Amino acid sequence: MENKYNEDGYLVVRENHCCEHWEPDDGALVPMRECWCCKWSKFNAEESRLISESIGICIYEGNRENIEVCR
Ligand code: SF4
Secondary structure, X not given: OOOOEOOOOOEEEEOOOOOOXXXXXXXXXXXXXXXXXXXXXXXXXXXXXXXXXXXXXXXXXXXXXXXXXXX
């Protein structure tokens, strides 16, 4: 599947997505190996301006799209 990015260049992820940079979220008692339980995910629909709560963004810099900086 092709990666999608939001307007800020952050990777758009689903709850059950996972990647090699996964790290458990501090608040999860038994964290499953998926974005929902990863400390790098954000599933706040308003903040990321996404339609569904099951779709969020990954704020891990290594997964961010390369954005050309205006000079
Ligand atoms: S939130 Fe990002 S770093 Fe975490 S598992 Fe998902 S894609 Fe990987």
